[in-house]
Amino acid sequence: MKNLFALRLHRHQLMTAPFALLRVLLPYGLFLLPLLTQAQSVALKPSEAGLRVEIDGRLFTEYVVKDTPRPFLYPIIGAAGESVVRNFPMKKGVPGEEKFQDHPHHRSLWFAHGKVNGIDFWGEFTVFGRQEHTGFGEVKAAGNQGSFLTRTKWVAPTGQAVLTDERRIVIIALAGGERTLDFNITLKATECDLVLGDTKEGTMALRLCPSLSLNSSKGFVDTGSSTGHAFNSAGDRDKDIWGKHANWVCYYGPDLKGNAVGVVIFSHPENFRSPTTWHARDYGLFAVNPFGLHDFEPDKPAGAGDYTIKRGGSLTLRYRFYFAKGQPTPAELDARFQAYARGK
Template sequence: MKTRALPLVVLAALLAPVSVLRAAANEVKLTRSPDRVRVEIGGKLFTEYCFKDVPRPFLYPVLAADGTEMTRNYPMKKGVPGEVEDHPHHRSLWFTHGDVNGIDFWAEGSDKKGKIVSESVDASSQGGTGVVKARNKWVGPDGTVHLTDETTIRFHGTADARFIDYEVTLKAPAGKPVIFGDTKEGSMAIRLPLWMTPSHSQGRGKKHEGKGTIINAEGITNDATWGKKSTWVDYHAPKDGKVYGVAMFDHPKNPRHPTWWHVRTYALFAANPFGKHDFENLKNEPKAGEMTLPAGGSLTFRWRFYFHTGDEKAAKVAAQYAAYAAGK
């Protein structure tokens, strides 16, 4: 018995360091500072949750497992070679909406726009998962609070992938309902770098020759994905001999699941459950996608971002979505 047990003991001793190293490589560390929360996985920067003195909270930068930048730098960092400096309200990765009680919280740069103001931020991590819990108030130009939210963002990763689970619970004030207007300008969004895009017009007769691909769960690609309903969309492209991608998953319990997608070939990528008349070209029904949250009521949305290597097949995006839908 002893001679048989010895090899098992030796094997266990050899395997233990491997499991410890694997756990360390995926360990999530969150560091809070006055204006942001830094998220590291395996000792490497993944992203930062930026929340102070900004038009709305956002995640920037967002890096792949090997450090490749997966979102645009502008407007947080200007003058980056190869970047198109348009739509300054496209801040890396964020949640908002373009019509809340008639106020635009999507755009910025005007005193007529709304702002999402941070009230509190808590950060914690345990082993392979990091969690940011935030409370925000949606403030109109005159200082009126139209809405509050409780946002929970979970971070985890593997050797070659990164995940962000974004959950937001929207709460109406006790004495007034909240109306989410029907507009394409929303809602859970990410602005990708130019190198990820398919070929597309840049206006004024200019065209960008891109190598990227947009594809949804139904196999529809590129421009044709805009305004379609789908459980997931994947955006991927080659860079330096390797393919990188990001898929966004719409949770099956979300209102109006599967959602419509405000996804553009110039690198805007957003899930929008409110923009029905824009997406379905219902010109005579401008309020078709409007949603009213009763006074004192709440509404919860959930999405997952999956940052991967390979195209949607190599990254097994459909299987990853199935796991997410099953609660994994």
Template sequence: MKHLRTAFLLLTISPLSAQIVLTETNDRLRVEIDGELFTEYRSDRKVPCLYPIISPTGAGLTRNFPFDDSIPGEEHDHPHHVSVWFTHGLVNGVDFWAQHLKRKGEIVHKSFGPRSTQSSSANGLPSHTATFSVNLSWEEGDTVHLTETRTYTITARGDTRLIDVESVLTGVDGDVVFGDTKEGTAAIRVAPTMRLKGKVGKGSILNSNGERDGDAWGKRAAWVAYSGPDPEGKAAVIAMFDHPSNLRHPTWWHARDYGLLAANPFGRHDFEKKKDKHLGDHILKQGDTLTFNYRMLFHQGDLKSAKLAEEWQSYSGQ
């Protein structure tokens, strides 16, 4: 009987173990869930990013371009929109976002930090989590404006995948000015089927205030969500949550009908159409740190099953 009980315990525990696997290759880190690719940390662009983002059913939830330009129905605009990324368009006058200004910057991957995986169960539903960190340098030529420790925590729970991003920024070369521009900051470029416009776009936007589609652009909100069909035609939701501890929470949202979803705490004059172009500036003193936390939700299902209000309460502690 003792051996039977032990065997039963192993059977019940084993589905909760080793469900997320992290594999490092050079400057990349592959994240697999149940043996299938979920995402990969990539540092082969001007800014590090996560690409692709794969749903539990195997559909890609973010745009493939500029990594792959052969996908039918995808627009090739904004090549700096690289799936899931974090940067800003005006840091000490340097463009780390679109590379359009005279002064162009690059976020350089320096090293990987600690990583871990664990499994648990909540309300009878298995939950698997993996965490890894990277050390980055925001550079313009030989000048280092910022150093950053960025931590990704990935959770797999039923039909939902969560990516928590914590960015700890430290000023290096004197004070650092984050300039007022709409070009930033924590961003996702969704799959073309979830866009609001275009030949295959059938999506919609909703924010925590109840504002929809074009009315959500430039508004302050706790979260914003895209919903619509994934490339396989199945219902999907992509949302981002702005943590209450973040600078100027609730943040402004650069949420576009062509598939961009970005939280931006610095673009006040653009979003509110103010004359003062420095209204949203923020100065980080040399040696001080500035921390941002965001949660990105990828759900296979509709807005009702995504339970965004409950997810927000869980994330925010409110």
């Protein structure tokens, strides 16, 4: 009888032990579950075109340096898993982009300027300057963060070097598919004095996918159809953001699959002429430009925005791209800007 009772007790313990263990671990499991579902890893891999950036094994973007007038990042996969940039001219014939094949020099995400010692490094018309990738520096990735250094030489149409730059690009994978990309660039007057000229054609830029533009059916004819919207830190909205001073600008709307997303650029407060001016258009060009003052402010004379870097000197500019899920609020973006200003 005693042995039978022990056997029943043993069977009862075997059956109830998992539940007892679950009761012990459940609070910890509930705590760890968000961490497990939010955990993301960043990987940087050499590619034929340049350097591939992956988040959890999936492409986020690629730094393209091969067969191009200037380096650029493409695609840019947003928080909902779809690209938030225009595919043209990298890919042609993409459905929904038929009316958005203007400005072939607008390549996804890039840095360029339309007047450097009088040379056009922005457009790609008859005569223009080129940016030649000269090498990668440190490339590292750990956990949800990766970063890489690049070196670039800016070359005049004559083949003469005009300046060099060093770029540090930092990618951080956030919870829920959101991510940030910091683009830090130091322009170096290694060859001669530099004048970064007063023109609206520049500078730190991104070309949004058609569905995020303020007029998604525009092409070159304004149909009045709009799916994307924009606002800035100063309270301006939609077309009124162009040429205005602001710490940040946000575009929001549907990606190509209809998911609600936001795309934000923060200009670091230590950048010169902060808060900066914005060359942000209704057809999808989204650019920070601290130089084009006479275009943005009609009362300013031509050349008012010129900036000179003496030979041997440099200028560092810092920007953060934030790819959000849904529509961020102004209060949230102000808080993120303050965190960015504090180095976070």
